[in-house]
Amino acid sequence: MEEHVSATVAPESREVGGKPLAEVRHGDAFDLFDQLRKSSVDLVITSPPYWGHRDYGLPHNWDYFNDIPTVRKIGPVSPGYQWYREQGGLLGLEPYPEWFVQHLAEILDKAKAGLKPSGSMWINIGDTYFARWASIREQGRQGLGTDERYRRKTPLGGIRAEKNLLLIPARFAIAMQERGWILRNDVIWHKPNAVPRPEGDRLRSVHEHFFHFVKKPSAGRATYYYDIGEAEPRAGDVVTVNVAPGEAGHSATFPHDLIGPRILTSCPPGGVVLDPFSGTGRALEVALEHGRHAIGFDAQLEFVQLQKTKLNGNCKRPARKLRQ
Numbered sequence: 405m406e407e408h409v410s411a412t413v414a415p416e417s418r419e420v421g422g423k424p425l426a427e428v429r430h431g432d433a434f435d436l437f438d439q440l441r442k443s444s445v446d447l448v449i450t451s452p453p454y455w456g457h458r459d460y461g462l463p464h465n466w467d468y469f470n471d472i473p474t475v476r477k478i479g480p481v482s483p484g485y486q487w488y489r490e491q492g493g494l495l496g497l498e499p500y501p502e503w504f505v506q507h508l509a510e511i512l513d514k515a516k517a518g519l520k521p522s523g524s525m526w527i528n529i530g531d532t533y534f535a536r537w538a539s540i541r542e543q544g545r546q547g548l549g550t551d552e553r554y555r556r557k558t559p560l561g562g563i564r565a566e567k568n569l570l571l572i573p574a575r576f577a578i579a580m581q582e583r584g585w586i587l588r589n590d591v592i593w594h595k596p597n598a599v600p601r602p603e604g605d606r607l608r609s610v611h612e613h614f615f616h617f618v619k620k621p622s623a624g625r626a627t628y629y630y631d632i633g634e635a636e637p638r639a640g641d642v643v644t645v646n647v648a649p650g651e652a653g654h655s656a657t658f659p660h661d662l663i664g665p666r667i668l669t670s671c672p673p674g675g676v677v678l679d680p681f682s683g684t685g686r687a688l689e690v691a692l693e694h695g696r697h698a699i700g701f702d703a704q705l706e707f708v709q710l711q712k713t714k715l716n717g718n719c720k721r722p723a724r725k726l727r728q
């Protein structure tokens with residue numbers, strides 16, 4: 405899936421103090437993290453696929469992973485993301501939520517090498533209620549709408565009980581801490597305009613998590629770039645921002661006001677922002693607007709092409725000609 409790239413991402417070679425530049429790459433973040441120049445990125449900010457929601461038009465081996473006897477034999481501990489991918493598995497459609505947490509932590513842990521010691525990683529992630537059979541759509545919300553859907557099957561057992569809120573964000577944050585990341589904030593993103601759901605036996609879910617991780621130094625306490633003066637008024641860890649309208653059939657776009665303060669607080673002016681699951685490229689646009697360079701990865705070629713068009717033609721400060 406990954407396309408050939410002729411050079412590694414090299415923010416140092418970009419104009420210092422000049423106009424901000426962007427670069428978009430097509431492929432799996434798992435591979436593309438390895439192409440980053442060591443200690444070259446100031447901020448990783450992203451919203452990865454959530455578990456059991458969408459397939460983003462990407463291929464998945466439904467036959468293999470919907471075969472319950474086969475996946476039961478493997479069990480809730482995944483042999484690893486590389487193995488999963490080789491069997492045709494797509495991130496977010498794992499038969500076990502436990503595999504998803506493991507795979508996501510494995511992929512995002514690869515950000516360590518490219519991230520500067522002073523860098524930050526902000527990860528926005530939402531939760532999922534367990535259902536043994538779940539509808540998966542290409543773009544729309546799980547279980548709503550009329551577009552084509554697949555049925556994802558999952559073995560029952562352990563936390564995998566009908567109606568159970570899986571606490572995936574918390575499990576993911578713990579998995580990252582166990583990999584040595586320091587968790588600095590668990591920001592609650594309150595979404596006042598979240599889409600109503602039909603369930604009548606629980607409250608509506610109107611929040612997601614936005615975790616702030618930094619690197620653990622080999623000795624002493626973590627020190628990293630942070631400009632608290634650029635946070636929201638009162639600088640609290642609950643932020644209220646409306647869900648952004650979808651774009652180009654992509655229903656999970658980052659709201660400008662959610663990520664603007666994260667970019668301004670956690671990336672110095674002229675620094676480099678990376679979104680490894682960049683979708684419509686919203687994080688790249690906001691980074692450029694604020695005078696930061698931007699790099700995007702995405703596995704879906706259509707989104708990569710959309711980003712290239714937008715960043716070349718429509719940016720307030722257009723990016724240079726992009727290369728793959």
Ligand SMILES: C[S@@+](CC[C@H](N)C(=O)[O-])C[C@H]1O[C@@H](n2cnc3c(N)ncnc32)[C@H](O)[C@@H]1O
Nearest residue numbers: 432433460656657658681683684686702703704
């Ligand atoms: C939640 S969306 C990101 C939306 C984005 N924040 C925006 O504002 O548009 C997740 C994105 O991850 C991409 N994706 C899924 N698996 C991937 C992988 N292994 N590597 C890179 N991108 C992937 C999907 O194509 C999708 O665009």
